[in-house]
Amino acid sequence: MTAWTEWKAAAEAAENVKETVHQRLQHLLGIEPLTVEQVTFFLDQAKPFQEFQRHPLKKLATLRGKTVALAFFEASTRTRISFATAAARLGADTMNLQAESSSLKKGESLIDTVRTLEAMRPDGIVIRHAASGAPEFVAERLGMPVLNAGDGSHEHPTQALLDALTIRDRLGRLQGVNITILGDILHSRVARSNIHLLSKFGARIRICGPAMWMPPMLESLAPNLCRVPRVEEAIDGADVIMVLRVQTERLHEPALAESDYILRYQLTPERVRLAKPGALVLHPGPMIRGLEIDPEVADGPQSCVLEQVTNGLAVRMALLYHLIGGAPADAPHPAKERLNAAD
Numbered sequence: 001m002t003a004w005t006e007w008k009a010a011a012e013a014a015e016n017v018k019e020t021v022h023q024r025l026q027h028l029l030g031i032e033p034l035t036v037e038q039v040t041f042f043l044d045q046a047k048p049f050q051e052f053q054r055h056p057l058k059k060l061a062t063l064r065g066k067t068v069a070l071a072f073f074e075a076s077t078r079t080r081i082s083f084a085t086a087a088a089r090l091g092a093d094t095m096n097l098q099a100e101s102s103s104l105k106k107g108e109s110l111i112d113t114v115r116t117l118e119a120m121r122p123d124g125i126v127i128r129h130a131a132s133g134a135p136e137f138v139a140e141r142l143g144m145p146v147l148n149a150g151d152g153s154h155e156h157p158t159q160a161l162l163d164a165l166t167i168r169d170r171l172g173r174l175q176g177v178n179i180t181i182l183g184d185i186l187h188s189r190v191a192r193s194n195i196h197l198l199s200k201f202g203a204r205i206r207i208c209g210p211a212m213w214m215p216p217m218l219e220s221l222a223p224n225l226c227r228v229p230r231v232e233e234a235i236d237g238a239d240v241i242m243v244l245r246v247q248t249e250r251l252h253e254p255a256l257a258e259s260d261y262i263l264r265y266q267l268t269p270e271r272v273r274l275a276k277p278g279a280l281v282l283h284p285g286p287m288i289r290g291l292e293i294d295p296e297v298a299d300g301p302q303s304c305v306l307e308q309v310t311n312g313l314a315v316r317m318a319l320l321y322h323l324i325g326g327a328p329a330d331a332p333h334p335a336k337e338r339l340n341a342a343d
């Protein structure tokens, strides 16, 4: 191959990646079906939006005239506010459905509710639902982009993308990171999406938590994944420790005393010291201080908790921009243009 044909082949391959990223991703239902290129594409696209958060005027006109429906059938604080703020900063309007105050309480079915929203002609819908697979069910029936904001214990793709952005920024890479995920793995969509994402980059994943919160087929989720019962051993030499919320509503099925959990699994400063120096501590929130995490760790220099929240905004802006705005993959980036104009 001559240098020219080689260059042409590489350029074509890059174009194909852009095309594939753009054509295939009509919805964001999970991390599992994404390619490494697609994940990398969205993380790269989030970067200028991340910088844009520091701009004094935080509003673009990119999605002006578009409407994003936010259908949260399950309680949420940070994810709902993050999507609403991301939409607003892109200039879009939002339609808000909140489960507690909606007709769901009166017995309306999921599909009737989302069809009602659809009849008001939004340009895309963000869904959180307690049933695994609900966003996919909706995507098959509606003619608009669907973004999964957390479905049951299945996936929480935007959480995994914002976690990945945080790790990549701090460690400079995702390839081969050594991560420990601590807590209730069985019920955690955050854990599943993170396992799918990080294993695509060859991460070494150690899982630790009470035996009854470990899914039986855990190892089949990803290569390079192992369960380690003792927390000290699980954390030893880790680059990243991801702590999950103890879902107190589940502590009693079967019974596990809070004091037992604290003793055996809480992330304490002593345990953090077993990880690599400067290892990152991640938590998706909401955090129960004093239960899964010691307040000293939550507020310590290694904690990335608030950075994760800020990064969530950037990641969701990138996803709304591409999925709802339908921008070509190689279009000039709107946040970059604004930042350059401000220089």
Ligand code: NCD
Pocket: 078, 079, 150, 156, 159, 189, 190, 244, 245, 284, 285, 286
């Ligand atoms: C998580 C969720 O809802 O899945 N929170 C979030 O979206 N940041 C985790 C949890 O509730 O424990």
